[in-house]
Amino acid sequence: xxxxxxxxxxxxxxxxxxxxxxxxxxxxxxxxxxxxxxxxxxxxxxxxxxxxxxxxxxxxxxxxxxxxxxxxxxxxxxxxxxxxxxxxxxxxxxxxxxxxxxxxxxxxxxxxxxxxxxxxxxxxxxxxxxxxxxxxxxxxxxxxxxxxxxxxxxxxxxxxxxxxxxxxxxxxxxxxxxxxxxxxxxxxxxxxxxxxxxxxxxxxxxxxxxxxxxxxxxxxxxxxxxxxxxxxxxxxxxxxxxxxxxxxxxxxxxxxxxxxxxxxxxxxxxxxxxxxxxxxxxxxxxxxxxxxxxxxxxxxxxxxxxxxxxxxxxxxxxxxxxxxxxxxxxxxxxxxxxxxxxxxxxxxxxxxxxxxxxxxxxxxxxxxxxxxxxxxxxxxxxxxxxxxxxxxxxxxxxxxxxxxxxxxxxxxxxxxxxxxxxxxxxxxxxxxxxxxxxxxxxxxxxxxxxxxxxxxxxxxxxxxx
Amino acid sequence: xxxxxxxxxxxxxxxxxxxxxxxxxxxxxxxxxxxxxxxxxxxxxxxxxxxxxxxxxxxxxxxxxxxxxxxxxxxxxxxxxxxxxxxxxxxxxxxxxxxxxxxxxxxxxxxxxxxxxxxxxxxxxxxxxxxxxxxxxxxxxxxxxxxxxxxxxxxxxxxxxxxxxxxxxxxxxxxxxxxxxxxxxxxxxxxxxxxxxxxxxxxxxxxxxxxxxxxxxxxxxxxxxxxxxxxxxxxxxxxxxxxxxxxxxxxxxxxxxxxxxxxxxxxxxxxxxxxxxxxxxxxxxxxxxxxxxxxxxxxxxxxxxxxxxxxxxxxx
Numbered sequence: 063x064x065x066x067x068x069x070x071x072x073x074x075x076x077x078x079x080x081x082x083x084x085x086x087x088x089x090x091x092x093x094x095x096x097x098x099x100x101x102x103x104x105x106x107x108x109x110x111x112x113x114x115x116x117x118x119x120x121x122x123x124x125x126x127x128x129x130x131x132x133x134x135x136x137x138x139x140x141x142x143x144x145x146x147x148x149x150x151x152x153x154x155x156x157x158x159x160x161x162x163x164x165x166x167x168x169x170x171x172x173x174x175x176x177x178x179x180x181x182x183x184x185x186x187x188x189x190x191x192x193x194x195x196x197x198x199x200x201x202x203x204x205x206x207x208x209x210x211x212x213x214x215x216x217x218x219x220x221x222x223x224x225x226x227x228x229x230x231x232x233x234x235x236x237x238x239x240x241x242x243x244x245x246x247x248x249x250x251x252x253x254x255x256x257x258x259x260x261x262x263x264x265x266x267x268x269x270x271x272x273x274x275x276x277x278x279x280x281x282x283x284x285x286x287x288x289x290x291x292x293x294x295x296x297x298x299x300x301x302x303x304x305x306x307x308x309x310x311x312x313x314x315x316x317x318x319x320x321x322x323x324x325x326x327x328x329x330x331x332x333x334x335x336x337x338x339x340x341x342x343x344x345x346x347x348x349x350x351x352x353x354x355x356x357x358x359x360x361x362x363x364x365x366x367x368x369x370x371x372x373x374x375x376x377x378x379x380x381x382x383x384x385x386x387x388x389x390x391x392x393x394x395x396x397x398x399x400x401x402x403x404x405x406x407x408x409x410x411x412x413x414x415x416x417x418x419x420x421x422x423x424x425x426x427x428x429x430x431x432x433x434x435x436x437x438x439x440x441x442x443x444x445x446x447x448x449x450x451x452x453x454x455x456x457x458x459x460x461x462x463x464x465x466x467x468x469x470x471x472x473x474x475x476x477x478x479x480x481x482x483x484x485x486x487x488x489x490x491x492x493x494x495x496x497x498x499x500x501x502x503x504x505x506x507x508x509x510x511x512x513x514x515x516x517x518x519x520x521x522x523x524x525x526x527x
Numbered sequence: 528x529x530x531x532x533x534x535x536x537x538x539x540x541x542x543x544x545x546x547x548x549x550x551x552x553x554x555x556x557x558x559x560x561x562x563x564x565x566x567x568x569x570x571x572x573x574x575x576x577x578x579x580x581x582x583x584x585x586x587x588x589x590x591x592x593x594x595x596x597x598x599x600x601x602x603x604x605x606x607x608x609x610x611x612x613x614x615x616x617x618x619x620x621x622x623x624x625x626x627x628x629x630x631x632x633x634x635x636x637x638x639x640x641x642x643x644x645x646x647x648x649x650x651x652x653x654x655x656x657x658x659x660x661x662x663x664x665x666x667x668x669x670x671x672x673x674x675x676x677x678x679x680x681x682x683x684x685x686x687x688x689x690x691x692x693x694x695x696x697x698x699x700x701x702x703x704x705x706x707x708x709x710x711x712x713x714x715x716x717x718x719x720x721x722x723x724x725x726x727x728x729x730x731x732x733x734x735x736x737x738x739x740x741x742x743x744x745x746x747x748x749x750x751x752x753x754x755x756x757x758x759x760x761x762x763x764x765x766x767x768x769x770x771x772x773x774x775x776x777x778x779x780x781x782x783x784x785x786x787x788x789x790x791x792x793x794x795x796x797x798x799x800x801x802x803x804x805x806x807x808x809x810x811x812x813x814x815x816x817x818x819x820x821x822x823x824x825x826x827x828x829x830x831x832x833x834x835x836x837x838x839x840x841x842x843x
Contacts, residue, residue: 091729093733095733095734096733099566099568099736102566103562103565103566103736106534106561106562106565106566107534107558107562108533108534110534110535111534111535113554114534114535114538114554114558117554117555117558117559118558118562120555121555121558121559121562121736121737121738122562122736122737124737125729125732125733125737126739127573127739127741130739309726312726338615338616339615339616339619340619342615342619344613344615
């Protein structure tokens with residue numbers, strides 16, 4: 063089946079290019095050199111064995127177990143040959159009737175006028191599934207099915223394919239039969255089956271080829287949607303998005319942070335390094351300054367509307383793992399608890415549920431929570447820690463205890479306050495943002511993925527210089 | 528001669544060759560090795576510890592009868608240890624010895640300029656191939672009959688080191704500033720392994736065939752045991768494999784790998800065990816599990832696991 067589609071090199075290349083597009087749709091990032099590798103791998107393996115072809119593509123394109131699973135699925139869909147329907151049934155009813163020796167009138171009529179049928183009708187009546195499938199494939203290629211972009215084009219492409227297969231002639235065949243007073247049931251049945259099969263093929267094509275574009279568009283929208291208004295079905299996707307951003311940042315900031323202290327010889331290390339040739343300094347070692355990776359203490363308000371933002375902030379920070387040397391997380395609403403252990407061990411969604419269970423769903427009390435922090439964990443704050451407070455600063459008219467924040471900021475390297483509310487809402491109602499402001503290095507609005515990313519980038523940059 | 532074979536036969540040959548070297552490979556692994564040879568690409572092998580990543584490289588070397596050059600990566604590994612170093616002591620010694628000769632060489636010249644020119648004619652003798660101490664990467668390129676270069680646990684090395692490998696991985700050549708480019712005499716087969724301690728860079732991944740070896744299917748694992756621990760009776764072998772397979776479905780800190788299964792089979796063979804029973808399993812569990820917590824999880828379930836293993840069907 064497969065090899066029949068590959069008539070020449072050009073066709074083979076087109077096929078692979080289409081497959082790469084579909085593969086990008088499921089999240090494999092394929093660079094041009096990789097696609098060339100895949101092509102030469104496929105050239106070496108050949109198209110004769112589907113399983114070997116799959117192995118070759120998985121080996122050259124997919125670079126993580128997740129990608130391999132996704133690509134394998136995509137491969138199945140892509141190389142699924144169209145399944146003509148109703149043909150077998152037509153065939154078997156034929157068998158039944160001939161065995162039973164009592165041909166119904168439709169059958170007789172078909173047999174009589176078989177000679178006058180057009181190509182497509184003959185093909186359908188032959189009951190050769192393979193032949194029908196290749197005809198569908200050929201028609202799909204002719205209609206450029208792989209260029210489908212939107213699901214609204216479903217009807218357009220279906221009719222194009224059917225047209226290319228000769229649907230017009232088929233219909234007129236059926237009409238002619240009907241005009242002659244016959245009911246060509248088998249033919250009509252096969253026609254409906256063909257329609258259905260083409261529709262399925264187009265649907266598969268939509269899944270394969272429109273994913274790439276839609277994916278990019280959706281991600282772009284999701285970046286700017288306020289996190290606490292995120293739809294349930296978008297949460298998983300946003301998690302993935304945040305995960306990817308974190309991965310990029312991690313790659314960037316993961317490098318050992320050493321600054322060359324130019325021109326200052328490290329005498330001790332130089333002598334040690336050159337000991338094997340009698341201390342003659344062939345290799346010089348220069349003094350280096352270690353640049354610290356950020357140490358973070360995060361205090362997250364997990365009451366009501368802030369909880370979702372907290373989840374994504376934590377997801378972001380914890381995905382950075384090696385790029386941050388140390389992170390401690392405390393969650394609070396009415397009271398404050400250390401939740402680092404919960405977050406260390408579990409996947410973020412599970413962890414967040416556990417955190418909520420531990421902290422409870424009370425209304426937030428900033429004063430009390432700061433008190434808890436000062437009593438229990440103040441010693442964690444050193445002049446190398448960055449304290450991040452995430453919360454809307456709405457104290458429910460309770461004592462905000464700005465004095466504690468002042469003491470925290472005196473000990474810490476810096477205090478950053480992130481608030482999911484837009485800046486104009488700060489200070490309205492029970493929001494105490496203006497009173498907290500003097501003790502923070504800076505305050506930021508942090509309600510969308512994009513703003514979140516910017517904050518994290520700034521955070522990573524700050525300790526580098 | 529390989530290139531004349533059709534892919535099916537070639538892959539089958541790889542499979543057979545590895546089997547002769549004592550490595551039972553899945554179809555994917557054989558295909559990866561075949562493609563690596565055909566496309567001259569390195570293989571990056573990822574997967575849990577103990578599934579035979581390093582073993583694969585050894586077996587390829589044994590099968591092809593070529594040298595295995597192994598480079599274990601660790602934090603702080605640098606060029607001088609991986610690629611080449613100058614033989615400083617030798618350079619020093621030679622300068623001392625040649626000091627006397629220097630007079631003869633420039634003796635007849637009248638001016639300083641002429642002496643200098645004469646010295647220039649000798650080139651950079653001290654920075655030539657004779658004074659290079661080859662380290663694993665350079666050694667691999669210099670093997671006349673080719674070699675298997677195993678870069679083990681690349682994820683343990685620093686990110687910069689990865690970047691440094693790119694030249695050798697894509698072009699099979701290295702550049703020594705004082706000498707120039709050195710290309711491979713025969714392209715080595717390069718195998719990189721990683722335990723995914725750290726995400727590898729895209730640039731590195733892009734240059735490699737990416738092979739993920741997971742835990743094998745029971746049938747394959749039974750064959751591996753058969754090859755590695757030949758004395759175990761077929762019935763017991765199937766039970767061992769089924770038992771370990773069941774155990775991998777549990778939530779453990781460290782799942783038992785193929786190497787643990789092999790060890791366990793050896794232990795059971797030494798104990799002359801003919802069938803799995805509760806006491807034997809409990810006493811030998813420490814071969815399979817490496818953490819106290821895991822032992823505690825599994826111990827109460829031994830009976831159940833044995834039952835499941837008895838019922839499980841492992842095809843021949």
